[in-house]
Amino acid sequence: MTTFRLKDLRDLSVIVVHPLDQDGKALLDQLNRIGCRTELVWPPTKALPPGTDIVIAGVFFEWQNELKAMLKKTKASSPTVLAIVNYENPAMLQNVLELGAFAVISKPIREFGMLINLVVARSKWEESIQLAEKSVRLQKKIVAQKNIASAKEIIMELQSISESEAYRVLRSKAMAKRVSIEEMAVAVINANDLLSKGIDRV
Structure with missing residues (x-):
């Protein structure tokens, strides 16, 4: 069982893979209020920036292949992934599972929920790493x-x-x-x- 502290989030590098629209701006605002070191990346690049700890990614069908490739090319240990979705259907659920998301955040982005999703996702990620080891x-x-x-x-x-x-x-x-x-x-x-x-x- 891991013990995750709020200050631990401020030591982590968070990459937001999402357009800079209303939801993208809301994501950045909330992460900045929490105190995370945050960087916006859009569209998905060939690989994540070095040292990425957490990825908060918008799940868009037209970018699904690029996003999956981006996450798979990480050389270090896999980052903690949180998925951003705007609706539910079997195809969306499959995409979220294939990304290996530890938490899911629905649109529109609200003020409540970001912090708890980050803490729960990172804690579960740490537990999975410990179990794998x-x-x-x-x-x-x-x-x-x-x-x-x-x-x-x-x-x-x-x-x-x-x-x-x-x-x-x-x-x-x-x-x-x-x-x-x-x-x-x-x-x-x-x-x-x-x-x-x-x-x-x-």
Whole structure:
């Protein structure tokens, strides 16, 4: 669970992708009152400005491809996206989902709602980043455990020893080489693969 503070918004770069019409001006006015560092971009460009944290984008069917391309070409971590819509239908909903929006603001832009949408969207974005990082760590842990199990099996077969003894051998070799036991397991697997391939060619 993340704790997002109001002052955090003032440290973020907010890009508004919207024409400078009445709604566009209302967006900029509200963001300036909140204290965000804001820049208006229209029409959608090939890529977002470097360091973009939040994107508030008007969803227009005639610009949907350009907007999607603009967001996909971000080199850093994906920004928090808020969508601005003027009506609801299946096609609009699909566009919003494809943009990966964390919040939706309806037109006409009103004074109430911008701040809470920004805070909720950014908080949910931070939670999604944390979950993604946790998932990557878990995947790496699973792979490491599988490698250790495979390396133990190789050592057990080569030295005719028990699983616990094979683990001690693996650990002692890792300590001697000053590498992690996970790295040592990969080295054992690779060496065994090379040996097996060499035997196959004989």
